[in-house]
Amino acid sequence: MDFQEFENKIVKITKMKLPGESVQFKMAPMERLAELKRIAYKKNTARKAGVLVLFYPSEKNETHLALILRKTYKGVHSAQIGFPGGKYEDEDATLKVTALRETEEEIGVFRDTISVLKKLTEVYIPPSNFFVQPYLGITSTNPIFKIQEDEVEELLEVSLAHFMDDSIKTIQVLSTSYAKNIEVPAFMLNNHLVWGATAMMLNEVREMLKELL
Secondary structure, eight states: BHHHHHHHGGGGGGSSSOOOOHHGGGGGGSTTTHHHHHHHHHHHHEEEEEEEEEEEEESSBBBBEEEEEEEOOTTTTTTTTEEEEEETTTTTTSSHHHHHHHHHHOOOOOGGGEEEEEOOOOOETTTTTTEEEEEEEESSSOOOOOTTTTTEEEEEEEEEHHOOOOGGGEEEEEESOSSEEEEEEEEETTTTEEEEEHHEEEEHHHHHHHHOO
8 A cells, every 4th residue: 555545544543542451362372361461460570561563665666664573682572573662661661661761772664753643552561571562654755764673683574465365374283481382363474474472463453554544
């Protein structure tokens, strides 16, 4: 889709009601996630993070979405697909500030060029004990990406047409940090498997875009 057309339509998302957990949980890799989220709220020991679902125009002015492949490291999110974003720091006034700061650091898109249109539904990630707050934003110019090489292995530029195609939905048998050989709902984007919290957040975005586009 031409980015100007997308930009004209996406602004209506500000008035839309969030689909919420019912849509996210369709892509949840475990059945007890809602219960674990409630327990985490009660304990109040989880850390917080902010991430950005960023849409932008390509060089050909087609609408794209930015995802990142994280580096391989000793941690539960090693070598996984995610959004630019990261852990809340004390100097961040809000989690939105966290998401914008980390996006600038990780993929080089300056925060003052991004319009944040929507605060999406928070996701809880049990293995790392994080509450992740996603935001949906757009930048109106084709970004000159500069990846943070010590944290980001690869930038994934996903076209809107590919993202909205139902053929990207799949079920994979995976071994996770909490279970072996379980069936996990996922998306196949640019030949990369996207599952877990990222897939949950993407599913909420897809649900809203289906109504708008």
